[in-house]
Amino acid sequence: MAYQTFRQEYLQVPPVTRAYTTACFLTTAAVQLELITPFQLYFNPELIFKHFQVWRLITNYLFFGPVGFNFLFNMIFLYRYCRMLEEGSFRGRTADFVFMFLFGGLLMTLFGLFMNLVFLGQAFTIMLVYVWSRRNPYVRMNFFGLLVFQAPFLPWVLMGFSLLLGNSIIVDLLGIAVGHTYFFLEDIFPNQPGGGRLLKTPSILKAMFDTPEDDPNYDPLPEERPGGFAWGEGQRLGG
Template identity: 80%
Template sequence: MAYQTLQQEYLQIPVVTRAYTTACVLTTAAVQLEIITPFQLYFNPDLILRNYQVMMKCMYRYCRMLEEGSFRGRTADFVFMFLFGGLLMTIFGTFVSLVFLGQAFTIMLVYVWSRRNPNVRMNFFGLLNFQAPFLPWVLMGFSLLLGNSIIVDLLGIAVGHVYFFLEDVFPNQPGGGRWLKTPSIIKMLFDTPEEDANYNPLPEERPGGFAWGEGQRLGG
């Protein structure tokens, strides 16, 4: 019975978030079980041991809220954001000699969500209150306290800002236009005309839900 409940909850996670979260968990498990070596994935075990829990929760939570919120019914556009962000991050990463970009990708997701939800109030470990757009910078400060390089976080913020600007800001400016267009092949592969009747989205206005932070909309 418990297995069926867990399976049902797992299948209710939107497809892109489910695939990405599963890949992250399986990859980490394979490294820890020494099925593959960290060097095969340019993986940093020390970074993961110190930062794994917070970043994994961030990745799952904000990836899911994006897919269920502003990308609801736009799976192809969400996949295209992954591809665009991953490509840009890889290009930028070569100039700063970064070989592990998973944390930067998570920060990118957080950045896009935070800019699209500017009125959400956040709480960090019950000590710090701020609005959502400051969340990536707070996470960068947390990373700095752990002794990690902030270059990874800055890369994620930079790529997230490029995507947000091209997708949300520039098209609404006088003389602006939409430069990011999801290729038709991706739309054909990922967009479906019908909604899943059993779909159970997480409310985008509740970005907390785990130990380090909670949020609520202003005036709510």
């Protein structure tokens, strides 16, 4: 009975969110079971381009560290904001959502060539948080019950919290920069005088991912319900 309930809930998760979060959990499980090591996953341009270990272009986005406090909150943020985007502003636009993943991943990989970053999953999560926050500007957020603010400030609050903990904010800044680049090109520039859409989802992605109509039995998670946990939405994204 419990298995059937879990399976039903799991299949209710939209496809992109389900695929990405599952890949992250499976990658972490493989590391915990010592089937693989983080040294086989991290971003290393020399190993990628000289030794053709091309899987590192993907696996560095799938590992958030060993199972623990930071991993848990990373996965909660990733799952919640990825799902709210996919069921909100990207509802019925799976191909566009996949294209945002590819666009953000490409930009972060290019930055990673020069910034000596070995795992980019946290930056990717911050990008998702940033895009969601800018598309939901009037949602009020609560940070540990101490700080109340509008959603667009959430990425900056997280970065400030990271700074207070003594962590590097380079990853946060990268996620914010890539998220803003996508938001500007997709939501702001097309509405400017003389502007236009520079980001166009390739037709092959639309043919692969977009369906003619929505499932009438699909039960979405409202995008306006951020976090959904009593501890609030302002947790640190990793260490």
